Amino acid sequence: MSFDKKDLISINDLTKSDIYYFIETAEEFKKISLKDIKKVPTLRGKTIVNLFYEPSTRTRSSFEIAQKRLSADSLNITISQSSVTKGESLKDTILNLESMKPDAFIVRHHESGASYFISKITKASTINAGDGMNEHPTQCLLDIMTIMEEKRNIGSLKVAIIGDIYHSRVARSDIYGLSKLGAEIYLYGPYSLLPRLKDFKDRRNVKIACSMEEAVKNADVIIMLRIQKERASYYFIPSIEEYRNFFKLTPGLLSLASKDVMVLHPGPVNRDDEIAGSIINENKTRILKQVENGVAVRMACLYILLGVKKQ
Ligand code: CP
Secondary structure, eight states, X not given: OOOOOSOBOXXXXXXXXXXXXXXXXXXXXXXXXXXXXXXXOTTTTOEXXXXXXXXXXXXXXXXXXXXXXXXXXXXXXXXXXXXXXXTOOHHHHHHHHHTTXXXXXXXXXXSTTHHHHHHHHOSSEEEEEEETTTBOHHHHHHHHHHHHHHOSOGGGOEEEEESOOTTOHHHHHHHHHHHHXXXXXXXXXXXXXXXXXXXXXXXXXXXXXXXXXXXXXXXXXXXXXXXXXXXXXXXXXXXXXXXXXXXXXXHHHXXXXXXXXXXXXXXXXXXXXXXXXXXXXXXXXXXXXXHHHHHHHHHHHHIIIIIGGGO
16 A cells, blocks of 8 residues: 655545555554654654644644654744744745755644645645644544544444534544545534535535434534634624533533444533533543544654655
């Protein structure tokens, strides 16, 4: 199995077998993180630029740890201390960094399409670490990996995705990836924060639920999303109190799901807004497993894009 593309911009860039290839590779790399010496020489001599125009805890640190575990050299650009603050454009920033011969750019940006744009103006590989409201393909891969650790056949699952779906790049990538693998997907949230179903017109297994109860009933996986305050979601709902009353995952709602239900959340979590704190405190979620798998998935992505193809 091989993957010939230079970049990972959208989960739609991957076929079903590509997705399984990335997950199987991540499962192998996960073993490295469990050793005493968590380092292999796989990407020795490769230079990777981490370019985060938006804040990040999980994605940024897991990419950085993945690079260190693969022996790559990392350059972390702090946007607030870069010449972006003097008005340098995205294009000029990339062209100038490109002159230093990096092998990859890992990009998080507030504008949808920024990673795609970068991939077209650089010879280096580009990995989308989240672009605006568009996509977050490595989050989708780590979500699939986490689900597959407990439920091997994604095609037989009911997955509920609940919350601010309209602004969520995680939801978009998860809907594309999980529906490609055959899961039946139920979306639910405030009407003003739901996507239009025609956005997923070629995905017959994506539905809009009419209530929280319908979304979670017999669900095998529940993916909760936060209200994205930074994308003005508060203008789309009457109040956070109203949101909590109608869209928060409570223990009572959770009891309607399958008895082996997995609750996921990409983070950061706003406890007691979208999910009852008790569900997290009582270890009824796989949130930290998702973060753990994020390192393995990002190692796999770097290896597949930079390592395999050049051997
Ligand atoms: N899941 C996720 O993208 O988290 P961060 O914003 O902390 O990277």
